[in-house]
Amino acid sequence: MHYLSTRGQAPQKRFTEILLGGLMEDGGLAMPVQYPTFSRADLDAMRGMDYRQLAFAILSRFADDIPADDLKALIDRTYTADVYRNTVSGSDARDITPLYTLESDLHLLELSNGPTLAFKDMAMQLLGNLFEYALAKTGAELNIFGATSGDTGSSAEYAMRGKRGIRVFMLSPHQKMSRFQTAQMFSLQDPNIFNIAVRGVFDDCQDMVKAVSNDLDFKARYRIGTVNSINWARVSAQVVYYFKGYFAATKSNDEQVSFTVPSGNFGNVCAGHIARMMGLPIRHLVVATNENDVLDEFFRTGVYRPRATAETLHTTSPSMDISKASNFERFIYDLTGRDADRVRALWGEVDRGRPFDLSDSGLFGKVASDYGFQSGSSNHAHRLATMRLAQARWGRAIDTHTADGLKVALERREAGVPMVVLETALPAKFSETVVEALGREPVRPAGMENLESLPQRFEVMDADVAAMKAFIAQHAD
Numbered sequence: 001m002h003y004l005s006t007r008g009q010a011p012q013k014r015f016t017e018i019l020l021g022g023l024m025e026d027g028g029l030a031m032p033v034q035y036p037t038f039s040r041a042d043l044d045a046m047r048g049m050d051y052r053q054l055a056f057a058i059l060s061r062f063a064d065d066i067p068a069d070d071l072k073a074l075i076d077r078t079y080t081a082d083v084y085r086n087t088v089s090g091s092d093a094r095d096i097t098p099l100y101t102l103e104s105d106l107h108l109l110e111l112s113n114g115p116t117l118a119f120k121d122m123a124m125q126l127l128g129n130l131f132e133y134a135l136a137k138t139g140a141e142l143n144i145f146g147a148t149s150g151d152t153g154s155s156a157e158y159a160m161r162g163k164r165g166i167r168v169f170m171l172s173p174h175q176k177m178s179r180f181q182t183a184q185m186f187s188l189q190d191p192n193i194f195n196i197a198v199r200g201v202f203d204d205c206q207d208m209v210k211a212v213s214n215d216l217d218f219k220a221r222y223r224i225g226t227v228n229s230i231n232w233a234r235v236s237a238q239v240v241y242y243f244k245g246y247f248a249a250t251k252s253n254d255e256q257v258s259f260t261v262p263s264g265n266f267g268n269v270c271a272g273h274i275a276r277m278m279g280l281p282i283r284h285l286v287v288a289t290n291e292n293d294v295l296d297e298f299f300r301t302g303v304y305r306p307r308a309t310a311e312t313l314h315t316t317s318p319s320m321d322i323s324k325a326s327n328f329e330r331f332i333y334d335l336t337g338r339d340a341d342r343v344r345a346l347w348g349e350v351d352r353g354r355p356f357d358l359s360d361s362g363l364f365g366k367v368a369s370d371y372g373f374q375s376g377s378s379n380h381a382h383r384l385a386t387m388r389l390a391q392a393r394w395g396r397a398i399d400t401h402t403a404d405g406l407k408v409a410l411e412r413r414e415a416g417v418p419m420v421v422l423e424t425a426l427p428a429k430f431s432e433t434v435v436e437a438l439g440r441e442p443v444r445p446a447g448m449e450n451l452e453s454l455p456q457r458f459e460v461m462d463a464d465v466a467a468m469k470a471f472i473a474q475h476a477d
């Protein structure tokens with residue numbers, strides 16, 4: 001499989017190159033030249049596969065420059081009950097992503113039982129093993145430069161800590177993550193981990209990651225890679241659990257399923273879009289936002305209007321406090337019929353802080369009719385009410401992001417169509433709001449009881465690209 005850029009001005013690459021390189025040379029995102037597809041007969045064969053078998057069936061189509069036996073070994077080592085063991089619902093960890101049924105045709109797909117209690121671990125644990133494998137082949141080193149609103153950072157740091165030849169420089173919005181998220185990252189003392197709290201919001205952090213990656217000399221000199229969903233390998237590994245969730249929620253491949261996805265950077269739901277393009281019978285992909293409703297606004301109106309730092313709200317689902325959704329570019333690339341010139345022009349506007357409007361273009365109608373997208377948004381009051389509802393009606397404590405998803409799913413579900421809500425984090429990460437909603441502390445997996453009292457190591461910096469480069473240069477060699 002070869003990969004091209006959404007902006008059409010970078011040479012094609014293979015999977016291992018984009019794994020280590022992240023952003024394409026023209027500032028665009030990597031996309032497969034075409035999506036591999038699964039026929040009905042393929043789906044019939046896949047039904048009944050376990051997570052590892054499904055992951056291999058799917059990822060071997062994308063990572064075909066890795067010898068099949070090696071890829072299989074990496075997958076088998078990653079997706080084990082020992083890695084994804086933090087289930088607090090009593091589900092069977094051997095399922096890796098257990099489906100938890102709330103009531104008939106309403107399910108949670110548990111994605112947060114990995115080491116850092118968020119869905120990021122589903123792809124990040126594999127990414128850590130893939131990086132190690134690819135770097136061992138050449139003896140090269142990699143400096144990961146990433147941005148987090150709370151979960152990607154800790155997931156990446158736990159996946160990369162102690163890995164030879166890898167350093168992690170992780171930007172996060174200063175004082176805007178939950179206490180647990182902050183402690184989970186900043187308490188790591190490993191010498192290859194650098195946490196930088198940026199005076200700004202997540203989008204400022206992500207903009208700096210892109211700016212540094214777009215300096216091709218610097219990128220090559222310091223071997224900069226990324227773990228954000230900018231990286232195709234991240235997104236493609238997330239495709240797997242849509243297949244797993246689909247098979248778990250249905251009895252036959254004649255059925256359709258809808259997924260509701262708590263969304264911010266559009267990486268998770270982009271993986272759902274890819275699964276649908278590969279032939280998975282998905283009826284609707286429902287994008288659920290919090291008060292930072294840029295994506296909901298687009299799916300309702302056709303206007304994509306990224307917000308500035310001052311307009312981005314600090315909410316109680318802080319990991320979704322995102323106003324510039326990186327992966328949205330991948331979807332618009334498909335929506336425009338893979339018109340890279342048009343994408344380049346549209347993101348030219350976005351990069352200048354300006355909106356674009358597809359409402360009159362003839363394309364907007366296709367968003368729902370051809371691609372199955374729907375949306376909705378949630379706020380703090382909805383979040384609390386939904387967390388209380390989930391506890392009272394189904395005996396299930398959920399986190400604030402999953403609550404945003406469930407709130408929208410309840411509005412969008414259709415009779416006879418299973419609705420699967422992606423559970424993107426465990427409540428333990430957001431105990432302040434869980435206590436507000438339920439009046440009690442959430443359950444914490446063993447070993448995480450005293451996280452917040454551990455000593456913390458981090459730098460505080462301004463959102464200044466030159467200063468970031470200097471910091472990396474100082475610590476990268």
Ligand SMILES: Cc1ncc(COP(=O)(O)O)c(C=O)c1O
Nearest residue numbers: 151263264265266267268319424
């Ligand atoms: C807990 C949680 N839920 C939802 C999201 C939104 O996912 P995405 O950015 O892939 O849209 C994130 C961050 O990515 C998250 O950490």
Ligand SMILES: N[C@@H](CCOP(=O)(O)O)C(=O)O
Nearest residue numbers: 148149150151152228229267
């Ligand atoms: N919500 C994320 C933000 C980064 O998203 P990513 O999927 O592009 O890594 C976080 O928790 O850090």
